Amino acid sequence: MAGATGAAPAAVSPEAFLAMGRQVLAAQPFSILLGAVLEAFEPGRCTLALPMRRELQQQHGFAHGGVLSYLADNALTYAGGSALGRPVVTSELKINYLRPAVGERLLARAEAVHAGRSQAVCRCEVFVVLADGQERLCAVAQGTIAALPERPEGASA
Amino acid sequence: MAGATGAAPAAVSPEAFLAMGRQVLAAQPFSILLGAVLEAFEPGRCTLALPMRRELQQQHGFAHGGVLSYLADNALTYAGGSALGRPVVTSELKINYLRPAVGERLLARAEAVHAGRSQAVCRCEVFVVLADGQERLCAVAQGTIAALPERPEGASA
Amino acid sequence: MAGATGAAPAAVSPEAFLAMGRQVLAAQPFSILLGAVLEAFEPGRCTLALPMRRELQQQHGFAHGGVLSYLADNALTYAGGSALGRPVVTSELKINYLRPAVGERLLARAEAVHAGRSQAVCRCEVFVVLADGQERLCAVAQGTIAALPERPEGASA
Amino acid sequence: MAGATGAAPAAVSPEAFLAMGRQVLAAQPFSILLGAVLEAFEPGRCTLALPMRRELQQQHGFAHGGVLSYLADNALTYAGGSALGRPVVTSELKINYLRPAVGERLLARAEAVHAGRSQAVCRCEVFVVLADGQERLCAVAQGTIAALPERPEGASA
Numbered sequence: 001m002a003g004a005t006g007a008a009p010a011a012v013s014p015e016a017f018l019a020m021g022r023q024v025l026a027a028q029p030f031s032i033l034l035g036a037v038l039e040a041f042e043p044g045r046c047t048l049a050l051p052m053r054r055e056l057q058q059q060h061g062f063a064h065g066g067v068l069s070y071l072a073d074n075a076l077t078y079a080g081g082s083a084l085g086r087p088v089v090t091s092e093l094k095i096n097y098l099r100p101a102v103g104e105r106l107l108a109r110a111e112a113v114h115a116g117r118s119q120a121v122c123r124c125e126v127f128v129v130l131a132d133g134q135e136r137l138c139a140v141a142q143g144t145i146a147a148l149p150e151r152p153e154g155a156s157a
Numbered sequence: 158m159a160g161a162t163g164a165a166p167a168a169v170s171p172e173a174f175l176a177m178g179r180q181v182l183a184a185q186p187f188s189i190l191l192g193a194v195l196e197a198f199e200p201g202r203c204t205l206a207l208p209m210r211r212e213l214q215q216q217h218g219f220a221h222g223g224v225l226s227y228l229a230d231n232a233l234t235y236a237g238g239s240a241l242g243r244p245v246v247t248s249e250l251k252i253n254y255l256r257p258a259v260g261e262r263l264l265a266r267a268e269a270v271h272a273g274r275s276q277a278v279c280r281c282e283v284f285v286v287l288a289d290g291q292e293r294l295c296a297v298a299q300g301t302i303a304a305l306p307e308r309p310e311g312a313s314a
Numbered sequence: 315m316a317g318a319t320g321a322a323p324a325a326v327s328p329e330a331f332l333a334m335g336r337q338v339l340a341a342q343p344f345s346i347l348l349g350a351v352l353e354a355f356e357p358g359r360c361t362l363a364l365p366m367r368r369e370l371q372q373q374h375g376f377a378h379g380g381v382l383s384y385l386a387d388n389a390l391t392y393a394g395g396s397a398l399g400r401p402v403v404t405s406e407l408k409i410n411y412l413r414p415a416v417g418e419r420l421l422a423r424a425e426a427v428h429a430g431r432s433q434a435v436c437r438c439e440v441f442v443v444l445a446d447g448q449e450r451l452c453a454v455a456q457g458t459i460a461a462l463p464e465r466p467e468g469a470s471a
Numbered sequence: 472m473a474g475a476t477g478a479a480p481a482a483v484s485p486e487a488f489l490a491m492g493r494q495v496l497a498a499q500p501f502s503i504l505l506g507a508v509l510e511a512f513e514p515g516r517c518t519l520a521l522p523m524r525r526e527l528q529q530q531h532g533f534a535h536g537g538v539l540s541y542l543a544d545n546a547l548t549y550a551g552g553s554a555l556g557r558p559v560v561t562s563e564l565k566i567n568y569l570r571p572a573v574g575e576r577l578l579a580r581a582e583a584v585h586a587g588r589s590q591a592v593c594r595c596e597v598f599v600v601l602a603d604g605q606e607r608l609c610a611v612a613q614g615t616i617a618a619l620p621e622r623p624e625g626a627s628a
Contacts, residue, residue, distance in 0.1 A: 030221035033190070033212045055190045064187035065230040065247050070223025077222075090222050091590070092615060094251040094408040094456060094565055096435045098428040113454055114412040118589075118620060119562070121410045121454060123437075140427055140435060142456045144410060144563060144615065149589060248433070249458060251408055251565040251613060253592045255585040270611055271569040275432075275463060276405070278567045278611060280594075297584055297592060299565060299613045301406060301458065306432060344535035347504070347526045369504045378501035379544040379561050384537025391536075404536050408565035 017041060021078060034070060038078070043085070045111040046078035052105050052128075063101035063128070063138075069093075072124045072141035075110035080120035080145025083112035091119065093143030101138040103128035112145075119146045174198060178235060191227060195235070200242070202268040203235035209262050209285075220258035220285070220295075226250075229281045229298035232267035237277035237302025240269035248276065250300030258295040260285035269302075276303045331355060335392060348384060352392070357399070359425040360392035366419050366442075377415035377442070377452075383407075386438045386455035389424035394434035394459025397426035405433065407457030415452040417442035426459075433460045488512060492549060505541060509549070514556070516582040517549035523576050523599075534572035534599070534609075540564075543595045543612035546581035551591035551616025554583035562590065564614030572609040574599035583616075590617045 021041035110124035178198035267281035335355035424438035492512035581595035
C-alpha cells in the first residue's frame with residue numbers, strides 16, 4: 001500500500017485524510033476487483049469494508065480465507081502507514097481464523113499499537129456483519145508495516 | 158478448503174488425486190475469480206499457480222499482498238488436508254513478504270512438515286516467475302491446518 | 315501448561331482459581347528458574363509477572379527476547395486454558411518485539427479473544443515496568459491454545 | 472543479539488567466525504543461565520544446542536515452550552545477523568510446536584531465506600535428540616531480523 005501516507009497527517013482535515021485514503025484504494029486494481037470500501041481512516045487506524053458476494057466464497061459458502069487475509073493485510077497497512085506518516089510496505093502478518101465468515105459483509109478494523117522510526121506494529125480484527133447488523137469476530141491479525149526505504153524490499157501491498 | 162481430502166490417498170492414482178484437488182479448486186468461486194490453477198498435488202504437498210494480470214495488482218504494479226496471502230492460504234490447506242487425509246480448515250497462517258512480486262505468474266509450493274492426529278503444520282514458498290522462466294522467491298508462509306470437527310470452528314477456506 | 319484448567323471455573327472462588335493457577339506455575343521448573351509470579355488469573359485472562367535480574371538479560375542489558383517469548387507463551391496458555399476449562403497445550407504463537415525491555419520487572423497480560431470447542435485464540439501484551447511504576451509496552455503476541463486430545467500433540471508448555 | 476555480526480564475514484576464517492559467535496553467546500547472561508552452546512555458525516546459518524535438564528521443563532517433564540522459543544529466537548537472530556553482516560535485533564517471530572520435546576538435548580538449526588538491505592527473513596527447525604542420537608522435529612519457526620538503526624527499536628535479543 002506504498003504511497004498511502006506520504007502527506008503529513010497534521011496538515012489535512014479528517015475528510016481530506018479519508019479522501020486521500022480512498023484515492024489509494026481506488027488505485028489498487030485488486031481492491032477494486034474485490035469491492036473493498038474504506039469506511040474510516042485516521043492516523044493509526046482504519047476500517048475497511050467488503051460486501052460479501054458469491055465470488056468471494058470458498059466451496060462451502062463461507063468467505064474464502066484469502067479474502068479475510070486480503071482485508072487484514074490492507075487494513076494493517078493503512079493503520080501502519082498512517083501511524084508512520086510515510087510510504088510503507090507490509091513486511092509480514094499473522095492471521096488466526098476464528099469461525100466461518102457467513103454474512104452480509106466483512107469489516108476489518110485495524111490500529112497501530114506501536115510506531116517507531118522505521119516500522120509500525122499493528123493489530124486487526126475482522127468481523128462478519130449479519131443481516132440484522134450484528135457483528136461477529138471471525139479473524140484476528142497482527143503484523144509489521146515498514147517505512148519504504150529508497151530501494152524497496154519486502155514490498156507487498 | 159474443507160472437503161479437499163476426504164478420500165483415502167492410498168486408494169487413488171496420482172492422476173485421480175490431482176483431478177480430485179482440481180475439482181475442489183473449481184468449486185471455490187474466489188479461486189475462479191483470481192484464476193488459480195492446481196499444477197501438482199500429492200499427499201502432503203502441492204503447487205498452486207496464478208497467472209498475473211492487472212486486476213491482481215496494487216497501485217505500483219506489484220501483485221497485491223492479499224493475492225500472495227490467498228495463494229499461501231490455499232496451498233497450505235491443500236498440503237495439510239492431503240497430509241491428514243481428512244476434511245480440514247485453515248486455523249492460522251503467518252506470511253513474510255520478501256520482495257515486490259512482478260512477473261508473469263505466481264507459484265506457491267507448500268508441504269506439510271508435520272501431521273498429527275488432528276492438525277498439520279505446513280510451510281509454503283511463493284515465487285514469482287519472470288518472462289524468461291526464472292523463479293524468484295517473494296514470500297514464505299507457515300501455518301496450521303486443522304481436521305474438521307463435527308461442528309466446524311476456525312473455518313476459513 | 316497442560317493441567318492448568320481441569321477444574322470447572324464455576325465451581326471455585328476467585329481466590330481458589332488464582333491459587334490453582336499458582337500451583338501449576340509452581341510445578342513448572344522453568345518458571346521457577348526464571349522467577350515468574352502469577353499475579354492475576356480468572357477464566358480467559360491472566361497477568362504473569364517477572365522481576366528483572368541480570369541473568370535474564372542479553373548482552374546489552376535488555377531482557378532477552380527468549381524471556382519475553384517465555385512470558386507470552388505461558389500467559390497465552392493460562393488465558394486459553396482457563397477459557398476452555400480443559401487441559402491444554404500451546405499450539406503456536408507469534409510475537410512482535412516493540413522496544414528494548416529495560417526496567418524493574420516484566421508484566422504479561424493475556425486474554426482469550428475466542429474460545430471454541432477444541433481451541434482458543436488469545437492475545438498478550440508484555441510491558442516493562444520502570445522504577446517509577448510506569449509501564450511501557452514492549453511486545454505483543456497472538457497464539458492458539460489447543461485442548462489436549464487423548465494422545466497429546468503439539469505439546470509445549 | 473545485537474552485535475553478533477559486526478565483523479565482515481569475508482575477513483574471517485570459519486573457526487574465527489564460530490569463535491566470534493560464541494563470544495556473543497557468552498556475553499548473554501540468559502543463554503548462560505539456560506546452558507546454550509553454539510555448535511555451528513557461518514554466514515546465514517547456525518546450529519544452537521541446549522542440553523536438557525529438569526530446570527528447563529514444564530510440569531509434565533517436557534521442555535517448556537519458552538525454552539523452545541528462546542532457542543528459535545536466538546538461532547534466527549544468529550542466522551539473520553550473519554546474513555546481513557551487521558548488528559541486528561529480532562523484530563518478530565512465529566513458532567509452531569509440533570510434539571512434546573522429551574530427550575537428551577535440543578538442537579535449533581536456522582538459516583536466512585532472504586536478506587535485503589535492512590532485514591533478513593529466517594527459518595528455524597528445533598529438534599529434540601533422543602538417547603540413541605535420533606533427532607525428532609519438535610518445532611518450526613519463522614521470523615524477521617532487522618539491522619540495527621542508530622536509535623534502536625524493537626530490540627529484543
